Amino acid sequence: MTEALSLARRILLEPYGLEFSHLDQVLGRILTTPVDLADIYLQFSRFESWVLEDGIVKEGAHSLEQGFGVRAVCGDKTGFAYSDVIEFAALMEAASKARAIARHATSAREAIAASASPRQLYPYVDPLQSLSAEDKVDLLCRLDKIARQSDPRVEQVIVSLAGSFEVILIVTQDGALQADVRPLVRLNVNVIMTHRGRREQGSAGGGGRTDYQFFLENQRAEGYVAEAVHQAQVNLEAAPAPAGTLTVVLGSGWPGVLLHEAIGHGLEGDFNRKGTSAFSGRIGEKVASSLCTVVDDGTLPGQRGSLNLDDEGTPTQRTVLIEGGILKNYMQDRMNAHLMGTLSTGNGRRESYAYPPLPRMTNTYLLPGEYSPEEIIASVDKGLYAKNFGGGQVDITSGKFVFSACEAYWIENGRIAYPVKGATLIGNGPEVLTRVSMVGNDLCLDPGVGTCGKEGQSVPVGVGQPTLRVDGLTVGGTLT
Amino acid sequence: MESIAAKLAMLQDQVARVLALAKKRGASAAEAGAHLDEGLSVSARLGEAESIEYHRDQKLAITVYMGQRKGSASTSDLSPTSLEETVEAACAIARFANEDRYAGLPDPEKLAWEPPDLDLYHPWEIDPDQALERAIECEAEALQFDPQIVNSEGATLTSHHGIRVLGNTHGFLHGYPASRHSLSCVVVGRRGEEMQRDHWYTVARDSKELESPACCGRKAAERTIARLGARPLNTRTCPVIYAAEVATSLIGHFLAAIRGGNLYRQASFLLDSLERQVFPEFVHIHEEPHLRKGLGSAPYDSEGVATYPHDLVQNGKVKSYILGTYSARKLGLVTTGNAGGVHNVLVDPGPLDFQDLIREMGTGLVVTELIGHGVNLVTGDYSRGAVGFWVENGEIQHPVEEITIAANLKKMFHELLAIGRDVDRRGNIQTGSIWLSNMTVAGSPLKH
Numbered sequence: 001m002t003e004a005l006s007l008a009r010r011i012l013l014e015p016y017g018l019e020f021s022h023l024d025q026v027l028g029r030i031l032t033t034p035v036d037l038a039d040i041y042l043q044f045s046r047f048e049s050w051v052l053e054d055g056i057v058k059e060g061a062h063s064l065e066q067g068f069g070v071r072a073v074c075g076d077k078t079g080f081a082y083s084d085v086i087e088f089a090a091l092m093e094a095a096s097k098a099r100a101i102a103r104h105a106t107s108a109r110e111a112i113a114a115s116a117s118p119r120q121l122y123p124y125v126d127p128l129q130s131l132s133a134e135d136k137v138d139l140l141c142r143l144d145k146i147a148r149q150s151d152p153r154v155e156q157v158i159v160s161l162a163g164s165f166e167v168i169l170i171v172t173q174d175g176a177l178q179a180d181v182r183p184l185v186r187l188n189v190n191v192i193m194t195h196r197g198r199r200e201q202g203s204a205g206g207g208g209r210t211d212y213q214f215f216l217e218n219q220r221a222e223g224y225v226a227e228a229v230h231q232a233q234v235n236l237e238a239a240p241a242p243a244g245t246l247t248v249v250l251g252s253g254w255p256g257v258l259l260h261e262a263i264g265h266g267l268e269g270d271f272n273r274k275g276t277s278a279f280s281g282r283i284g285e286k287v288a289s290s291l292c293t294v295v296d297d298g299t300l301p302g303q304r305g306s307l308n309l310d311d312e313g314t315p316t317q318r319t320v321l322i323e324g325g326i327l328k329n330y331m332q333d334r335m336n337a338h339l340m341g342t343l344s345t346g347n348g349r350r351e352s353y354a355y356p357p358l359p360r361m362t363n364t365y366l367l368p369g370e371y372s373p374e375e376i377i378a379s380v381d382k383g384l385y386a387k388n389f390g391g392g393q394v395d396i397t398s399g400k401f402v403f404s405a406c407e408a409y410w411i412e413n414g415r416i417a418y419p420v421k422g423a424t425l426i427g428n429g430p431e432v433l434t435r436v437s438m439v440g441n442d443l444c445l446d447p448g449v450g451t452c453g454k455e456g457q458s459v460p461v462g463v464g465q466p467t468l469r470v471d472g473l474t475v476g477g478t479l480t
Numbered sequence: 481m482e483s484i485a486a487k488l489a490m491l492q493d494q495v496a497r498v499l500a501l502a503k504k505r506g507a508s509a510a511e512a513g514a515h516l517d518e519g520l521s522v523s524a525r526l527g528e529a530e531s532i533e534y535h536r537d538q539k540l541a542i543t544v545y546m547g548q549r550k551g552s553a554s555t556s557d558l559s560p561t562s563l564e565e566t567v568e569a570a571c572a573i574a575r576f577a578n579e580d581r582y583a584g585l586p587d588p589e590k591l592a593w594e595p596p597d598l599d600l601y602h603p604w605e606i607d608p609d610q611a612l613e614r615a616i617e618c619e620a621e622a623l624q625f626d627p628q629i630v631n632s633e634g635a636t637l638t639s640h641h642g643i644r645v646l647g648n649t650h651g652f653l654h655g656y657p658a659s660r661h662s663l664s665c666v667v668v669g670r671r672g673e674e675m676q677r678d679h680w681y682t683v684a685r686d687s688k689e690l691e692s693p694a695c696c697g698r699k700a701a702e703r704t705i706a707r708l709g710a711r712p713l714n715t716r717t718c719p720v721i722y723a724a725e726v727a728t729s730l731i732g733h734f735l736a737a738i739r740g741g742n743l744y745r746q747a748s749f750l751l752d753s754l755e756r757q758v759f760p761e762f763v764h765i766h767e768e769p770h771l772r773k774g775l776g777s778a779p780y781d782s783e784g785v786a787t788y789p790h791d792l793v794q795n796g797k798v799k800s801y802i803l804g805t806y807s808a809r810k811l812g813l814v815t816t817g818n819a820g821g822v823h824n825v826l827v828d829p830g831p832l833d834f835q836d837l838i839r840e841m842g843t844g845l846v847v848t849e850l851i852g853h854g855v856n857l858v859t860g861d862y863s864r865g866a867v868g869f870w871v872e873n874g875e876i877q878h879p880v881e882e883i884t885i886a887a888n889l890k891k892m893f894h895e896l897l898a899i900g901r902d903v904d905r906r907g908n909i910q911t912g913s914i915w916l917s918n919m920t921v922a923g924s925p926l927k928h
Contacts, residue, residue: 062552066557084539084557085557137576198859243886421859426852426884478887
């Protein structure tokens with residue numbers, strides 16, 4: 001038995017008097033009806049957060065969650081029941097409810113058995129235990145001091161530290177039994193600065209599937225502070241942003257949220273199976289300039305969006321979405337893959353046991369090109385350099401997407417002239433990458449801050465890109 | 481099935497037990513809340529069942545104070561072992577947190593010792609088959625509305641009911657049941673290469689007050705069809721009407737800017753705005769927490785402080801901030817019963833309906849959907865993606881998309897021109913359409 005599987009048994013089954021054989025019986029109950037897919041998902045999670053503001057660590061919170069979800073899928077129909085009470089009777093009742101979606105006859109089945117463990121992308125650690133409570137408090141207080149010392153105009157500092165430890169156990173209809181242990185940490189710094197009656201903020205952070213030591217290595221935590229302070233300083237000097245369609249240079253790293261919104265969501269299997277995406281039926285078509293190759297890769301060690309296996313037990317993989325501008329693949333979970341006659345790409349994810357899986361992104365990024373960021377900026381006569389962003393959103397049917405800059409500069413004659421206020425940028429997903437005219441050689445992934453929402457479910461994701469030049473994107477400033 | 485009274489007693493018992501545990505472990509004060517929610521969610525797509533989901537959620541959360549130090553913890557497992565572990569986790573945090581002289585329970589005289597019954601509990605005895613029938617009827621009405629409706633994201637009916645219990649070491653221990661039901665529909669229209677989707681929903685405490693499935697489906701279809709033929713605008717400055725269903729977001733930004741937490745953090749563009757003129761004189765906004773069957777109604781806030789009806793804005797001036805005990809103490813003020821948020825914020829309607837507003841505006845933009853997060857509460861800078869209609873000669877000319885609208889919220893509030901009487905009653909914030917003076921519309925002169 002794998003290390004993850006024995007840990008899952010110890011945490012998710014033993015305390016409730018359950019054995020693997022009980023799960024076999026629950027699976028048997030679901031499979032008394034013919035279904036295309038079925039799974040039992042058990043989850044334990046422990047989460048904590050510590051928050052500093054006004055120079056003191058005011059509070060911390062700790063939460064324990066555990067429960068299971070049982071799902072049966074017949075064609076495009078899903079039956080799903082969940083409970084936060086892990087006990088045999090509740091599992092059996094949920095199995096009966098879930099299978100009611102399929103109403104006739106019985107199907108053959110196999111007994112459950114542990115299946116081979118995929119590669120391990122992150123350590124099986126409980127990050128909450130990786131630092132003592134005193135050290136957590138000290139870290140936050142130290143960051144507060146650094147922020148205040150770095151610029152006397154800093155008026156408010158909010159630092160939050162969060163960590164979670166999850167253990168999951170999945171049984172699928174073919175009897176495969178799999179487990180995963182998933183650590184995740186996050187540190188965020190937000191500063192507010194006042195100068196001559198103007199008030200601006202800056203924020204930065206990072207994290208990944210690791211423990212709190214991550215923040216102590218290579219002065220990472222101090223780096224977030226410097227970044228947040230810098231952003232607020234820039235914004236204090238910023239002029240109103242322009243309004244209209246402009247040449248835009250997008251920064252590397254987190255600005256990859258552009259790909260996530262403009263392309264990523266529209267390539268999720270469910271929308272394409274239903275034909276409601278602006279990308280539906282367009283595999284093989286040119287949807288980007290030939291400079292663009294975009295992948296979704298859940299196998300990057302330690303990244304926030306990475307998983308050893310997805311929430312349906314499929315090992316994650318590197319899926320090429322767009323290659324040289326041509327649309328190649330959608331991202332699939334098991335149900336939508338089955339209905340579209342293809343295989344899951346390991347993108348079946350769920351917020352927790354209380355939600356059924358959906359096709360979701362992992363780490364989505366655009367591969368590097370040949371130009372240095374300086375060359376790209378130098379190529380622009382007049383335009384916007386959007387160095388960093390907040391969040392974004394997309395309407396997958398019309399293809400229209402937005403994202404908001406939080407650090408931006410006006411470019412004049414190939415040089416950065418002055419900072420401008422954050423503005424929302426809007427574009428059309430299937431079109432925007434066709435206007436990419438230069439791709440940088442500075443690919444980097446975001447520092448580990450992304451959370452994606454879909455149908456009320458939040459999951460951690462990663463994004464990335466090199467510096468990009470886009471010839472024509474609508475910038476929503478106030479200056480006409 | 482256990483009676484609601486038995487479940488209420490069970491949760492009250494658990495809350496009392498963890499409060500006692502906290503005391504035993506050395507907490508000087510504590511507050512605990514628990515909830516248990518159950519429900520059903522059924523979706524139909526293209527005339528057939530798509531999913532049937534059964535929901536059951538429970539959680540218990542405790543906050544402990546060791547003098548002026550605070551710690552919180554929660555658990556979804558209500559077994560004695562987990563409850564012990566949770567209380568210990570909260571105490572462990574409190575032992576290491578810094579002293580905060582503003583931390584603590586509300587003053588006892590502020591608590592809702594005799595909470596009113598607000599008639600919030602109307603469980604719906606509906607089985608999955610009956611629920612499916614309604615969802616199918618709703619979607620069918622949308623699908624047959626127009627041949628350009630070619631696809632669907634389906635219709636979903638949800639029905640939830642549950643109990644909420646709150647207690648603290650002042651001896652406060654109350655709970656009440658509540659229900660919530662909704663029906664929603666999303667359909668897709670196509671004209672040539674263009675695809676658009678839109679939706680409609682209806683929500684109520686009592687299922688008898690939901691719009692009919694046919695009505696909900698028809699509105700979803702009407703809205704989707706109206707969006708076909710959308711194009712961007714050139715960049716310009718023009719007046720903007722926020723349709724009632726998106727006007728609530730503007731009021732939401734105002735509420736966020738006068739929320740105690742944002743004020744004491746200096747993270748608001750409305751610092752020191754009490755008694756200041758933020759809106760024109762004709763604007764009145766008030767909170768009515770005790771509306772019977774109200775979607776946002778609550779007898780007390782998340783700390784047990786009695787809620788009460790009061791003005792937030794009168795004659796355009798800010799009359800009250802939105803405060804819980806902690807933020808009130810930080811600001812040297814008194815709690816307004818808003819720990820955890822607001823309860824039914826109502827904007828007084830004006831004399832004009834939606835069509836009148838459009839006619840009065842003459843030329844400008846009507847916004848029916850907003851996307852993105854481009855709202856900076858620290859500065860009031862506002863820039864969001866928008867979808868809607870272009871208006872000329874007092875009439876809608878064509879649908880609009882791929883534009884942004886931008887201005888500063890301070891100016892937008894100050895130069896608000898009119899509020900409609902077409903109030904959207906489906907939420908915790910209720911307002912008619914809002915007509916604003918000039919905003920910057922950024923669009924594209926290219927193609928289409």
